[in-house]
Amino acid sequence: MEFRLRPARDLGLAPGERLRSHAREAGLGSLALRSLWRGGVGAYLRLAHRLEVTGQQNLPAEPPFILIANHCSHLDTLALGSILQGEAGRRAHALAAGDVFFRTGATALFAAYAVNALPVWRKRTRAGEIATLRERLVEDRLVYILFPEGTRSRDGAMAPFQPGIGTLVAGLPVPVVPCRLEGCHAAWPAERRLPRPGKVRLAIGRPLDFAGLPNARAGWVEAASACEAAVKALG
């Protein structure tokens, strides 16, 4: 027996700074708020979108893992988040565009407390931030939800995957679960302010393993194209 006292990674950060930090760790209060939000979202997806999930058996039994999918709507994050139960649900972070979700204090509060999002600053992500995300994924046994296309598709067609997903997983023993969403674009396209009811289907594929890839450019690109192929194959 040995005491291992590990202060919160975000200890000492000012409140605003903490909201936007990759080191943010949720306590009981955040967890309670998020449970309420998740309960509401789950009911909404069932009622308004008759969410249909296939391939649930492909989800790893426990964290860490990464969920990826095609991206054309804000509904995507909600749908992927809703399939995670128990420990995986508590440890799930959506990687969200910093310039959209963390721009103002109010949106950052919502993103941090309801969605448990971590910001990704597109086109100016620093190596240190990727390193923190990789370290936390394994040490804190997290689940990341992310969309490798980098932005919502404006016409519903899937765009090529960015190598960013590769920088997170290449060389790590963390499975990547490919998912395919259908119906989200029709229900809530990027140009609409609010969603409208409509059927949404979510197919979960078999996990991919990138532990053997080098954590370098070649490995990142290879991982990204393997992810893209796996998501396409579910369509």
Added chain:
Amino acid sequence: MSTAFAHPVTVWIVGATLGLLLLAAAVIGLLSATGRASPALQRELWLRLGSWCILLPLMLGPVLLGRVWTIGAVTLLGLACLREYDRATGLFREYLIVGVVVLGILLVNFAALDHWYGFFVALWPLTVGVIAIASLPLDRPSGYVQRTALGIFAFMLFGAGLAHLGYMANDPGYRPIVLLLLTAVALNDVAAFTFGKLIGGRKLLPATSPNKTLSGALGALVTTSVVVALLAGAIFADTPMGHPALLLLFGAIVSIAGQCGDLMLSSIKRDLGIKDMGVLLPGHGGVLDRFNSLLLVAPAAFHFIGYYVGFGLAGPTRLITGGG
């Protein structure tokens, strides 16, 4: 209003506190105007004073407003302390244990609000028991002693211990007593700092807290004991506690428990390798950095007064649950 300020000690303490704030503002203003303090020091001093201007109404206000406000404020203080402590120690990752401690804090303050002493004291062993068994169903023995110990320590300090301060409000004459304790621990800190700076000399416990000196500790002991004895003399004059020796002993207990609370938090921070427990109060650190001295003073003062005088013994009990 007339009830809130019914006792002269209440008037003295609130008056002295306001006077000190004005004096501090005048001194800092003078230092700034004459350029005797560097801009960095000026900023630090104003920041500290600003924090006090927000903190003091939050501390003294509920006590003056009434029983329910006082107990409510103590509950919030306990929860705020728990939040800082669990994030600093890593206990926050154990949602189940933290949940039980939160429930314990709420219940023990409810018992105070209900004026139900039996439940109030029963909650200490009962909550400890629940903390000890809460994580058993997880079937995760690794880390059991650590999470259970951290949970019990938290409940003792921020629940069972601190709630004594709120329980005092069940006595119609609680205002001067609670105000005396709140201000005495602050005076204790200031006196230790001042005597330490003026006299210096041997360090008290250098590995625990490198800035504290023996002269500061003794200076604070003498100052706080005398000031508390004088004010407590005006509160407890016609009671069995009215004897000068008892009043001085009471003052000494407040001073020693206050300083021990401070050293206890220093030990926790040293062990964790952190400087401040939080960032909530500019110039002070976290809530715990400010209220550490109160944690041990509340139960010690309660039981000392309880032994000689008692709290709210004549008043109605079990106000909410009935059956009293």
